[in-house]
Amino acid sequence: MTDPNIPPPVDPTPRTEVHHTTINNPPARSGGGGGSWIGLLVGGLVVVVLIIAFVVFSQGGMSPGKDTNVDIDVDLPRPTMPDAPKMPDLPDVPSVEPPSVPGPEPVAEN
Incomplete structure (x- = not known):
């Protein structure tokens, strides 16, 4: 048996x-190239705005606008509503006093 007080x-x-560590750093891009989709998006929006402007300001194509002065006089008779039904008369009912509630009584002293 070994003595526990003796160091190993x-x-x-x-x-x-x-330890071997490998770090992979890709080479830096020198042209950007990541924002080309933004140019495509802006160009598409410009085309859509131009098409909408052409349709709005061309007044139906290249033809001149038609005369839209229309004078219409509409004279209609005023409608009349029927009279509302009358309420029936209430029968004669005798007047009744409401019931009374007894109030608190004074405390009796002994």
């Missing part, structure tokens, strides 16, 4: 661990 034996050849 020392290895005469120390171990060294070597």
Whole structure:
């Protein structure tokens, strides 16, 4: 049996661990190239705005606008509503006093 107070034996050849780390850095782009879709989007919007402007301001194509002065006189008779039904007369009912609630009584002293 070994004595627990004795330190463990020392290895005469120390171990060294070597770690290899690989870092992959792609080369930097020198032309941008990532924003070409923005130019396509802006160009498409400009084309759509031009088409809408042409349709709005051309007044139906290349033909001149028609005379839209229309004078219409509409004279209609005023409608009359029928009279509402009359409420029936209430029967004669005798007047009744509401019931009374007794109030608190004074406390009797002994």
